[in-house]
Amino acid sequence: MWPASVDVRSTCHQGPRPRERTIWRSPIPVTPETRWYTGGVSLFIDRLDAIAQKNKSLVCVGLDPWRPSMPIADIAAFNKAIIEATHDLVCAYKPNSGFYEAEGFDGLRALEATIAAVPDGIPVILDAKRGDIGSTAEAYAKAAFEVWGADAVTVNPYMGGDTLEPFLAYEDRGVFVLTRTSNPGARDFEELVLDGQPLYERVTERVREMNTHRNAGLVVGATAPEELARVRAIAPEMPILIPGIGTQGGALESSIRNGADARGLRAIVNASRSVIYASKGADYAEAARTAATKLRDDINVVRSEMGFAWS
Amino acid sequence: MWPASVDVRSTCHQGPRPRERTIWRSPIPVTPETRWYTGGVSLFIDRLDAIAQKNKSLVCVGLDPWRPSMPIADIAAFNKAIIEATHDLVCAYKPNSGFYEAEGFDGLRALEATIAAVPDGIPVILDAKRGDIGSTAEAYAKAAFEVWGADAVTVNPYMGGDTLEPFLAYEDRGVFVLTRTSNPGARDFEELVLDGQPLYERVTERVREMNTHRNAGLVVGATAPEELARVRAIAPEMPILIPGIGTQGGALESSIRNGADARGLRAIVNASRSVIYASKGADYAEAARTAATKLRDDINVVRSEMGFAWS
Numbered sequence: 001m002w003p004a005s006v007d008v009r010s011t012c013h014q015g016p017r018p019r020e021r022t023i024w025r026s027p028i029p030v031t032p033e034t035r036w037y038t039g040g041v042s043l044f045i046d047r048l049d050a051i052a053q054k055n056k057s058l059v060c061v062g063l064d065p066w067r068p069s070m071p072i073a074d075i076a077a078f079n080k081a082i083i084e085a086t087h088d089l090v091c092a093y094k095p096n097s098g099f100y101e102a103e104g105f106d107g108l109r110a111l112e113a114t115i116a117a118v119p120d121g122i123p124v125i126l127d128a129k130r131g132d133i134g135s136t137a138e139a140y141a142k143a144a145f146e147v148w149g150a151d152a153v154t155v156n157p158y159m160g161g162d163t164l165e166p167f168l169a170y171e172d173r174g175v176f177v178l179t180r181t182s183n184p185g186a187r188d189f190e191e192l193v194l195d196g197q198p199l200y201e202r203v204t205e206r207v208r209e210m211n212t213h214r215n216a217g218l219v220v221g222a223t224a225p226e227e228l229a230r231v232r233a234i235a236p237e238m239p240i241l242i243p244g245i246g247t248q249g250g251a252l253e254s255s256i257r258n259g260a261d262a263r264g265l266r267a268i269v270n271a272s273r274s275v276i277y278a279s280k281g282a283d284y285a286e287a288a289r290t291a292a293t294k295l296r297d298d299i300n301v302v303r304s305e306m307g308f309a310w311s
Numbered sequence: 312m313w314p315a316s317v318d319v320r321s322t323c324h325q326g327p328r329p330r331e332r333t334i335w336r337s338p339i340p341v342t343p344e345t346r347w348y349t350g351g352v353s354l355f356i357d358r359l360d361a362i363a364q365k366n367k368s369l370v371c372v373g374l375d376p377w378r379p380s381m382p383i384a385d386i387a388a389f390n391k392a393i394i395e396a397t398h399d400l401v402c403a404y405k406p407n408s409g410f411y412e413a414e415g416f417d418g419l420r421a422l423e424a425t426i427a428a429v430p431d432g433i434p435v436i437l438d439a440k441r442g443d444i445g446s447t448a449e450a451y452a453k454a455a456f457e458v459w460g461a462d463a464v465t466v467n468p469y470m471g472g473d474t475l476e477p478f479l480a481y482e483d484r485g486v487f488v489l490t491r492t493s494n495p496g497a498r499d500f501e502e503l504v505l506d507g508q509p510l511y512e513r514v515t516e517r518v519r520e521m522n523t524h525r526n527a528g529l530v531v532g533a534t535a536p537e538e539l540a541r542v543r544a545i546a547p548e549m550p551i552l553i554p555g556i557g558t559q560g561g562a563l564e565s566s567i568r569n570g571a572d573a574r575g576l577r578a579i580v581n582a583s584r585s586v587i588y589a590s591k592g593a594d595y596a597e598a599a600r601t602a603a604t605k606l607r608d609d610i611n612v613v614r615s616e617m618g619f620a621w622s
Binding site: 064066096099102103104108109132134136139142157158159160161162163178184185187190192193194195203 | 377414416440441443453470472492517
């Protein structure tokens with residue numbers, strides 16, 4: 001399966017500088033061409049499980065700098081304060097690329113600083129919802145994993161399976177595929193019944209077929225508890241990123257009951273505004289810690305009722 | 312319909328600096344909140360029609376810097392040479408954001424320089440395939456139209472109509488929605504059938520319903536000529552961006568015959584590699600001009616056969 005000869009130098013030294021966080025991660029990206037060189041590197045799913053166990057948490061905090069809600073103007077400083085206040089309470093951070101891109105180069109520098117501020121061992125899920133074909137999809141995967149150094153990225157499946165492959169080729173990174181999202185518009189196309197099956201179920205099946213490296217995940221909104229249960233039934237082992245609790249009105253209990261796997265894991269509950277904007281005052285970091293603690297504990301109550309304890 | 316009071320200063324001076332090209336464009340973005348201030352600004356579709364008439368061309372050149380094919384290393388210099396050699400032969404340029412993002416900050420500076428190098432009057436379609444909800448979709452629209460100053464952007468409809476609205480709210484900009492793409496994976500989801508109707512047709516209908524500002528377009532691959540005809544039948548007036556001729560094997564004649572509107576316009580044929588990498592030697596710009604000229608003329612032969620002449 002491995003190529004007989006690979007020019008490692010071109011893989012190591014070309015292109016933009018890789019992200020500096022390296023713990024639990026190969027120093028070079030694990031692609032089909034380089035995996036012979038990086039044997040033994042951990043998978044995203046293993047890193048995710050490990051930090052969830054360590055922090056006893058299924059909470060992902062969304063780092064979404066939206067100016068009208070921000071208590072201070074400096075995005076990087078704001079995010080760093082949030083990360084510092086919550087890093088022992090989460091299993092992942094999820095910056096949404098759109099908010100940073102909207103600020104131009106300054107915003108992208110803040111994204112870089114934000115990712116660098118996440119402690120080693122906590123995965124960064126870059127919420128970018130990319131989707132393109134062939135060499136362009138390779139370019140987006142390179143941007144997410146090599147330029148920004150994300151541990152995982154969200155992608156859009158509309159254009160088909162071949163648009164997901166270049167992302168999944170990075171075996172040590174995670175790829176969360178939009179499945180049944182939390183917005184009202186999810187009913188427009190995702191829920192259409194096509195050839196007897198809702199589109200989001202078809203997407204789930206296709207992603208599961210493609211998950212040969214154990215690095216695929218799914219995105220299902222907390223606002224769709226029944227659909228979440230169906231997705232979990234189709235994909236028993238895959239991590240599911242669950243946005244939409246709190247501000248968007250999704251229910252926490254059903255998110256865990258319907259989204260967790262057989263060990264009570266891999267339902268990653270994302271909260272953005274309800275945590276990072278818990279206070280608009282000078283106590284915003286402290287308030288974020290309080291909100292994240294409550295969310296973690298509320299989740300763990302549900303897990304306990306389901307019979308799951310942290311080891 | 313207009314708000315009684317709008318703080319124009321906050322619209323003009325906040326956020327990243329707008330693009331410097333201003334001809335045929337309002338000095339501030341035309342949104343529902345600001346259009347009272349920018350009365351008489353031209354629509355994207357009018358700018359597109361005008362340059363097509365002026366250059367007698369339905370050719371869009373894709374500015375996709377892919378390192379293995381580039382004859383010189385400097386992306387911005389390469390693109391500027393291509394633009395200089397072809398600007399009187401095209402109706403649009405389409406940089407694909409992925410290739411620039413993959414190069415990090417240097418790549419994004421090259422994107423900025425590339426867009427700045429496009430002469431006034433020629434629309435820039437930023438091929439970004441974005442799609443997100445609520446405030447994040449607003450952020451992506453702001454990035455495309457205000458940070459990069461694109462005239463139009465490509466977007467992904469998977470998550471539903473509410474993900475398109477923030478883009479369509481910029482009335483003077485164009486929004487091309489992925490419909491039936493040119494890649495093999497288009498069969499995975501886009502062609503799934505609901506009540507006798509494929510998903511891409513449902514997308515077309517939904518976009519047409521939402522096109523109240525006359526600024527929506529569609530993306531249909533040249534590799535799917537029958538689907539292109541069906542999309543054109545559903546959306547008689549909307550511009551259709553048609554990638555996939557040349558390297559991807561799509562047929563030129565059917566793209567025009569099936570994609571053009573009743574006046575023989577608004578089928579925008581994109582060519583990237585077949586034009587910009589027509590030669591890998593020092594004569595690359597000249598070769599690009601030759602290839603773009605041939606493509607323009609081949610299209611115009613088909614138009615003539617259909618009975619359309621440029622005025």
